[in-house]
């Protein structure tokens with residue numbers, strides 16, 4: 001028997017859920033087009049669940065290899081310097097592979113000893129991706145947890161450089177980079193630019209806007225209630241209740 005779930009990621013087999021497969025279809029098209037973007041929405045908007053459903057979709061399609069990590073548990077010390085951030089980031093990616101995609105984590109760990117700067121991290125990512133015969137998609141949840149704007153912008157700058165070089169055919173990079181968090185990265189850049197005139201370029205200007213409506217419309221909420229009715233046999237006016245929940 002499924003349950004309604006309001007404290008964390010929803011799992012389709014265990015929870016009654018609003019069917020968001022059309023939204024995932026659209027995000028898949030963005031990934032196919034090698035786009036980079038930020039899912040920036042307020043708290044409890046379904047960002048983490050969306051990343052989880054996208055991860056499943058990518059895993060079920062043999063062409064892709066998704067990596068899903070989060071800055072949530074990193075702690076301030078990790079964000080202090082590139083010497084602390086870069087190896088932690090690489091280890092986190094290796095760890096994600098260890099739990100979900102057996103066989104590839106050793107490729108990450110082989111690179112670990114060398115990585116202590118953004119330059120060496122960038123090189124390690126190229127080596128790793130050259131050994132994986134799939135399109136690797138990087139997803140990072142809770143990007144606002146980065147407590148060091150300057151370091152985070154430097155990190156985005158590294159990803160941007162790789163993206164531009166890969167387009168020119170002189171580097172290898174992720175198929176797509178998807179960040180999730182509360183803020184639009186542009187506002188973060190704005191603040192930095194105000195107090196430091198040297199930061200003229202936006203390191204994330206390769207990103208496209210994320211325009212998918214993440215609110216659940218009454219017709220979408222109805223899919224969750226229809227699931228509930230089918231499983232429990234309890235009768236209800238699905239349309240009226242969907243509209244009320246939406247309200």
Ligand SMILES: Nc1ncnc2c1ncn2[C@@H]1O[C@H](COP(=O)(O)OP(=O)(O)OP(=O)(O)O)[C@@H](O)[C@H]1O
Pocket residue numbers: 005006007008009010016017018019020041042043044045046047048049050224
């Ligand atoms: N498709 C869905 N159907 C029903 N409930 C959902 C669905 N997606 C998310 N939820 C519920 O909404 C709540 C918020 O989802 P989620 O944790 O994915 O949001 P979030 O944007 O990552 O939140 P936060 O910003 O707090 O991390 C969760 O309790 C989850 O169970």
Ligand SMILES: [Mg+2]
Pocket residue numbers: 047048049141
């Ligand atoms: Mg979340």
